[in-house]
Amino acid sequence: MTGTRVVALGHYQPAKVLTNDDLTAMVDTSDEWIRSRVGIETRHVAGPDEPVDELAAHAAAKALAAAGLTPADIDLVMVATSTAIDRSPNTAARVAARLGMASPAVIDVNVVCAGFTHALAMADHTVRAGAATRALVIGADKMADIVDWADRTTCVLVGDGAGAVVIEATGAGEEPGIGPVLWGSLPEMGHAVRIEGSPPRFAQEGQSVYRWATTQLPPIARKVCERAGVALDEIKAVVLHQANLRIIEPVAAKIGAVNAVIARDVIRSGNTSAASIPMALSKLVERGEIETGDPVLLFGFGGNLSYAGQVVRCP
The missing domain is CATH 3.40.47.10 (Thiolase/Chalcone synthase)
Structure with a gap:
């Protein structure tokens, strides 16, 4: 078994920004109330025509570009999400299709807010074991789809977005870049x-x-x-x-x-x-x-x- 390392990252957020003042027109709250209780000032919110796999694909494309790689270089796509609406195709498969990949393994992981670190560990184990050579690991959620915008205890908390990393095996004699989970x-x-x-x-x-x-x-x-x-x-x-x-x-x-x-x-x-x-x-x-x-x-x-x-x- 070999080690693995993170070679590049990317992130993406929708263009629409929702401020605390915007929320005061939707629910009984205030900028001071939100800041004092949760420390949030703004959040990005995706529109109805921006599904979670689109957010994920944008972040993944940026990570690939930063790594100097093409979609053909990836043989495992793992997406951590708990907000995918459809069961099949899963989010990873839809990301792979958006990026034009040929035949990667495609796996969704639902461990909610801890999903990305679980998915990163699973991808690390997979590459270490030789079952994949290079993986895209993505965390993506569209919380706007699952929150009650009339409930001030939850709607003030959430935002939408995606982040991605590319991981690959380390070279001979190279120290692992991803530690044990x-x-x-x-x-x-x-x-x-x-x-x-x-x-x-x-x-x-x-x-x-x-x-x-x-x-x-x-x-x-x-x-x-x-x-x-x-x-x-x-x-x-x-x-x-x-x-x-x-x-x-x-x-x-x-x-x-x-x-x-x-x-x-x-x-x-x-x-x-x-x-x-x-x-x-x-x-x-x-x-x-x-x-x-x-x-x-x-x-x-x-x-x-x-x-x-x-x-x-x-x-």
Whole structure:
């Protein structure tokens, strides 16, 4: 078995921006109420003619271009999403078709907000085992389709978007660029974050999620770094699921990566579920806030009360 590495990233968000002031015309809320409770200022929202696979394909195309690769170079497409409306073709197959791929394996992964880090681990394992040579791993969600825009407790949180990475096997003697995953869940509390019904609607028990995230997750995230053999003071960035600024900041502080940049893309993008981690990571790279080879802690958490994290090296 060999190791793997991230070779390029890309992200995409719809053009329409929904501000907190815009939301005041839709529900009983205010800019101050939203900022003080969740730290979000704006979010991007896709239109009815922008399906989730289109968002995913845009991000994937950007990652391929950044890697200097063509769709023919990819033999595995893995998409983390919980907002695909149709069962078949799955989102990965539709992305592959949009990009003109020939015969990749196409797999969707639904672990909601922890979906991207689960999908990245699965793709890492697949390439390590020799079942694929190069993979596109995408997190994409269109939360606008599943939120009740009359419910101020949820509609103020969400946004739409996609982020993608290209991974490939490392060369002989090269250190792995994707560390071992640490993942799990709390099934008995799975009801705390839900997308249920027909039509499906997003709902959550905010206080339960907050307590779980801020008390139970920091020691697990520290163990992710231990498994990767990276000291906390060596971590250059912490990219948590962009759920809520009032969760991100205390969790990051308790992890204790004192020299790390903390991703706060939630302020501008809202909670984009499986898209949040790759999108935030891609933006950090694009802005030059982290450099090639820097170790970055990725940690997803949320629906099912699932979590998954790994340390990756910045491409």
